[in-house]
Structures are given as structure tokens and as C-alpha cells.
Amino acid sequence: MADIKLATRDAYGQALAELGAKNSKLVVMDADLAAATKTSVFAKAYPERFFDAGIAEQNLIGVAAGLSIAGFTVFASSFAMFAAGRAFEQIRNTLGYPHLNVNIGATHAGISVGEDGASHQCCEDIALMRTIPGMTVINPADDVEARAAIFAAAELPTPCYLRFGRLAVPRVNSEGYRFELGKAVTLKDGKDVTIIATGLMVSEALYAAATLESEGISAGVLNIHTIKPLDEEAILSAAAKTDLLVTAEEHSIIGGLGSAVAEVVSEKAPCRVLRVGVRDKFGCSGPALEMLKRYGLDAKTIAETVRAGLGK
Amino acid sequence: MEIAVKQPLKATAVKVRLAALEGIWRAKSGHPGGSLSAADILTYLYFKQMNINPQEPQWQERDRFVLSKGHAAPGLYAVLALRGYFPVEDLATLRHPDSHLQGHPNMHLTPGIDMSTGSLGQGISAAVGLALGAKISGKPWQVYTLLGDGELQEGQVWEAAMFAAAKGLDNLTAIVDNNNLQIDGSITEVNSPYPIAEKFRAFGWHVIEIFGHCFTELEQAFEELKTIVGKPVCIVAKTVKGKDVSFMENNVSWHGSAPNDEQYEQAVAELKAKLAEVEG
Numbered sequence: 207m208a209d210i211k212l213a214t215r216d217a218y219g220q221a222l223a224e225l226g227a228k229n230s231k232l233v234v235m236d237a238d239l240a241a242a243t244k245t246s247v248f249a250k251a252y253p254e255r256f257f258d259a260g261i262a263e264q265n266l267i268g269v270a271a272g273l274s275i276a277g278f279t280v281f282a283s284s285f286a287m288f289a290a291g292r293a294f295e296q297i298r299n300t301l302g303y304p305h306l307n308v309n310i311g312a313t314h315a316g317i318s319v320g321e322d323g324a325s326h327q328c329c330e331d332i333a334l335m336r337t338i339p340g341m342t343v344i345n346p347a348d349d350v351e352a353r354a355a356i357f358a359a360a361e362l363p364t365p366c367y368l369r370f371g372r373l374a375v376p377r378v379n380s381e382g383y384r385f386e387l388g389k390a391v392t393l394k395d396g397k398d399v400t401i402i403a404t405g406l407m408v409s410e411a412l413y414a415a416a417t418l419e420s421e422g423i424s425a426g427v428l429n430i431h432t433i434k435p436l437d438e439e440a441i442l443s444a445a446a447k448t449d450l451l452v453t454a455e456e457h458s459i460i461g462g463l464g465s466a467v468a469e470v471v472s473e474k475a476p477c478r479v480l481r482v483g484v485r486d487k488f489g490c491s492g493p494a495l496e497m498l499k500r501y502g503l504d505a506k507t508i509a510e511t512v513r514a515g516l517g518k
Numbered sequence: 519m520e521i522a523v524k525q526p527l528k529a530t531a532v533k534v535r536l537a538a539l540e541g542i543w544r545a546k547s548g549h550p551g552g553s554l555s556a557a558d559i560l561t562y563l564y565f566k567q568m569n570i571n572p573q574e575p576q577w578q579e580r581d582r583f584v585l586s587k588g589h590a591a592p593g594l595y596a597v598l599a600l601r602g603y604f605p606v607e608d609l610a611t612l613r614h615p616d617s618h619l620q621g622h623p624n625m626h627l628t629p630g631i632d633m634s635t636g637s638l639g640q641g642i643s644a645a646v647g648l649a650l651g652a653k654i655s656g657k658p659w660q661v662y663t664l665l666g667d668g669e670l671q672e673g674q675v676w677e678a679a680m681f682a683a684a685k686g687l688d689n690l691t692a693i694v695d696n697n698n699l700q701i702d703g704s705i706t707e708v709n710s711p712y713p714i715a716e717k718f719r720a721f722g723w724h725v726i727e728i729f730g731h732c733f734t735e736l737e738q739a740f741e742e743l744k745t746i747v748g749k750p751v752c753i754v755a756k757t758v759k760g761k762d763v764s765f766m767e768n769n770v771s772w773h774g775s776a777p778n779d780e781q782y783e784q785a786v787a788e789l790k791a792k793l794a795e796v797e798g
Contacts (some may be wrong), residue, residue, distance in 0.1 A: 233654070257650065257685075265643045265677035272584075272647015275625070275633060276655065296640055296674075304625055304634040 217349035219244025267296035286315035290331035316456035320494035333461025347408035354385030390440035396426025400444035413505035537596035541612035553593030586641025587666035603630035639672025649690035668700030670711035683722030697759035730755025
């Protein structure tokens with residue numbers, strides 16, 4: 207892992223501005239959070255193609271749908287809580303059902319929102335978004351992956367949910383990283399356990415794997431950036447290689463990556479799956495890193511879960 | 519408007535009512551009340567107002583229409599069929615699993631449908647997006663959307679109304695089918711959206727109030743909106759739910775239920791008599 211730490215939302219703003227230069231039919235919308243979601247970077251470069259809906263997320267999604275059928279590629283942003291949460295039904299009926307070319311750039315996802323507390327810490331968005339037929343769901347691990355995912359989403363003619371964080375996170379991918387939509391990335395091979403992680407938990411999984419290695423436990427790490435469509439082949443291959451799978455996500459253990467992995471293996475290759483994530487709780491106010499520790503979203507908890515799973 | 523022009527519109531609107539009811543009767547489900555109240559408005563839009571080409575439903579330069587009150591789909595399907603978008607015989611397949619005529623409009627299945635709708639309050643936002651898209655593309659097309667009056671209870675309608683006025687979308691017209699009834703009763707009893715015209719005016723719209731079953735008033739309204747610059751236009755059209763079928767008129771129980779054979783026969787007899795009268 208490189209020493210560089212950047213928030214995926216910063217990569218979002220930058221990538222949008224780059225895409226704006228390449229594609230004159232690209233428009234960006236926000237709901238009064240442009241400075242925080244970083245769509246402000248695009249707004250500054252292309253003010254005539256940036257539209258602020260104000261604090262009105264339901265209309266944000268509807269207008270984005272209309273712009274899409276008028277021939278534009280749209281990125282619409284808010285915090286995950288208000289995009290996937292408040293506007294769920296608009297996304298389901300007005301983007302999902304007609305398969306429109308709108309990308310939802312949802313920032314401030316998960317518990318690492320920090321001090322704003324439970325009302326803003328969305329740990330349910332992956333569950334909500336992946337139930338919508340035809341929706342692509344991407345949760346990048348770092349800024350490099352986020353940038354690549356945004357470029358891929360811009361080429362996708364169907365709706366896509368991109369999940370970004372507020373917190374600066376370690377860069378796990380190299381500059382030359384090649385992103386492939388729907389393809390998991392094996393970051394480390396292991397014989398005893400595979401840690402299947404997404405988002406900021408990928409770097410924690412790598413730390414955990416290093417700790418476990420020093421204890422004589424061989425832990426693989428699989429990065430699932432695309433939660434839907436899920437790379438079932440990579441998961442089944444991990445299940446064939448190691449008897450234990452441990453999932454890790456900054457999201458509720460209900461309905462997210464852990465559930466998605468369990469769904470696949472229970473149908474096709476039953477094996478033990480332990481889930482690291484938010485355990486059916488609301489968060490609270492506090493510094494992001496403290497929150498991650500408090501809710502067991504760290505390398506320590508992943509390593510403990512692996513040990514418990516292996517009876518060590 | 520010349521009588522010669524008005525007569526075919528009136529006759530067409532009766533045919534639209536007959537066709538919408540036939541579909542609902544065959545499907546044994548659907549929404550007759552709001553389809554009948556919107557029939558004249560929809561007829562005027564598709565037979566007089568909109569710049570469209572039924573032979574090329576996806577023609578880029580066409581005007582767009584979004585049925586925000588998606589449950590009036592039988593009325594819209596009847597208009598589209600009679601306008602030549604697809605065979606009138608297709609109307610008999612309304613609400614069948616493999617039919618292109620789903621319970622609520624689907625833009626990918628039905629020729630002539632510009633946006634999928636059904637969940638109230640959402641169509642107007644899409645219409646706003648289309649109008650904004652036309653503006654920033656420098657396209658001349660107009661965007662029309664039809665809302666129910668009960669639909670105005672959805673908060674999203676007012677989010678959209680505020681945004682459309684703030685962006686000065688004078689290529690957008692929202693028509694309110696003000697038939698005064700919703701599923702649970704009269705809109706006043708349930709949760710009054712009145713005064714509707716004043717609300718839209720306060721949101722920065724130009725408002726025109728008409729009787730939605732009078733083609734002369736419809737024509738005047740659509741002529742007036744051409745002169746409005748810098749503001750979206752709202753036409754508040756007073757209508758009668760279940761219009762032109764005596765036992766359905768102003769009767770809330772016909773919001774979402776189909777007539778049985780006997781009721782259908784009576785409705786057809788009444789509408790055929792009406793047709794003979796207007797074609798007289």
C-alpha cells in the first residue's frame with residue numbers, strides 16, 4: 207500500500223471535471239452539497255452544465271431522469287443517506303424501471319461520516335440499491351479505483367450507484383491499476399481464509415492479512431468494488447480455495463456485501479461465511495477513525511473474526 | 519376555433535372515452551374516472567397542440583409529454599392508438615402480462631410514451647428535466663405534463679415547481695386535471711391542495727384557469743401560453759371525474775374500478791349517443 211491517503215469523494219470531483227472536458231453531453235447535478243460531494247470542482251469548470259436542485263433530493267433524481275431522456279449523461283449527487291435513502295423510490299421507479307443513463311454519486315457513505323452522527327451515517331444504501339433490477343452498484347476502495355469506476359460508469363448506458371466516502375483512505379491500488387466493472391481483484395492469495403472486502407475495508411483487510419500472516423494464518427484478500435453485478439466466479443473460486451470466507455464492509459451486515467456473498471455460496475458452494483460490518487445498529491457522533499473502531503470496522507476486528515472462524 | 523375543427527376534436531374525445539373504457543372493461547381493472555376526466559385535454563394535446571410524428575415516435579425534434587398521473591394510462595393509450603401510434607386493436611390487451619400496454623405507462627414498451635410513470639409526483643420532475651435538457655441543447659421542443667389534483671399532495675410536485683420556475687423553463691406546461699376527487703374521497707376532505715392556482719402563482723408560474731372539457735377554452739389557454747416568456751405555465755383545468763358516463767360522473771367509486779358487462783353496455787350506449795350528437 208502506498209502512503210498516499212485521499213478521500214474517494216475528492217477523486218469524484220476531479221474525475222467529473224476531466225470527463226466534462228471529454229464529453230460535452232455530460233451534466234452534473236447536486237442537492238446543496240456540492241462543496242462536500244466535490245461536484246463543486248465540476249461546477250467551477252463547467253457552470254453551464256451544473257444544476258443545483260437545492261435541498262430536494264426527490265426532484266434531483268426526477269430532473270436527472272428527464273435530462274437523461276433528453277440525451278445527456280447525468281451524474282447526480284448527494285450524501286448516501288439522502289440519495290439512496292430519501293430518494294429510494296424515485297431511483298427505483300424513475301431511473302431503475304426505465305433503465306436511464308443516470309449515475310448517482312453518493313458521498314459520505316457509512317459510519318466514517320463521523321461527527322454528524324447517526325442521521326447522516328448511511329449503512330443501508332448497498333442493500334437498497336442492489337435490490338433494484340439492472341442497477342450497477344460500485345463501492346471503490348481508494349481514489350485510484352474511484353476515478354476508474356467513475357470513467358466506467360460514464361460509459362454505462364444504464365443506472366449506476368457509486369458509493370464514496372468522506373474520509374481520506376489509504377491507496378491500495380497502483381497508478382497503473384486497470385479497473386474492470388464487475389470483476390473482483392485478488393490483492394493477496396491465501397490458504398486458510400479469504401477476506402472479501404469492499405470500500406475502505408479493503409485496506410483494513412490487507413492490514414489484517416499481514417497480522418494474521420505473522421501468526422501463521424494464510425489469509426487471502428479479495429477486493430469487491432462492484433457489488434452488483436457481483437463477480438460470482440471470484441467468490442466461488444475463493445470458496446473452493448479456503449474453507450472460511452470473512453466479508454468486510456462499512457455497511458450493515460444485513461443486505462450488503464456479506465449478504466451478497468452468502469447468497470452466492472449458499473446456493474452454489476456452501477461454506478462458512480462470517481460477516482464484519484455494522485451489526486444492526488445506528489452509529490453516533492465522533493471522529494471517523496474512532497467510529498470505525500467503535501463499530502468493529504477495522505483490521506483488528508477482521509483478524510479476530512478470522513481467528514474465531516478458524517478456532518484459533 | 520372553427521366549428522369544423524372543434525367537431526372532430528369533440529368526436530375524437532368521445533372515441534377516446536369509448537376506447538379507454540373498452541380496455542378497462544376487458545382487463546376487468548384500471549382507472550376509468552381519471553381517464554375520462556383527462557380525455558379532452560389529452561385529445562387536444564395529441565390532435566391539435568403537439569408537434570409530433572406518430573410514424574416516427576422517437577423523432578428527436580418532437581414535443582414531449584409526460585403523464586405524471588400515470589393511472590390515466592387507458593385514456594392516453596386510447597389517444598395514442600387513435601392518433602396512429604399503434605393499432606387500435608392493441609387496446610384490448612390493456613393490463614395483460616405480455617402487452618405493451620401496462621397498467622401504467624412504460625416508455626420502452628409503448629410507441630409514443632416519452633417517460634415511464636405511475637408513482638405520483640415523479641412525472642413532473644422528469645418533465646422539468648426534459649424541459650431543462652431542451653433549453654441547454656438549444657432545442658425548440660415543448661414539454662407538457664398532466665398532473666392529477668390529488669397528486670398535488672405529493673411534496674415532490676412542489677420541489678419540481680420551485681425548480682422549474684427558478685430555471686425559467688417557459689418551454690414547460692403542467693396541466694392539472696382538477697376533477698376534485700381522489701381514492702379516499704374529495705380532495706378537500708382528504709387533504710386540500712386548494713387554492714391550486716394561487717399556489718402555482720406563488721411558486722413563480724404563469725397560471726391559466728379553464729374548464730377542461732371545453733375545446734375553445736383549451737385552445738385559448740394553449741394560445742396564451744405561447745406568449746409567456748421566462749416562466750413555466752400551469753393550466754388548471756376544472757374537470758368532471760368520469761365525464762360523459764352518467765353513473766361515473768363525480769362518483770369517486772369509479773376512480774379505480776372496472777365496469778361489469780351491464781355497466782359497460784350502458785356506458786357505451788351513452789357515449790354512442792353522445793358521439794351521434796357531436797357528429798350530428
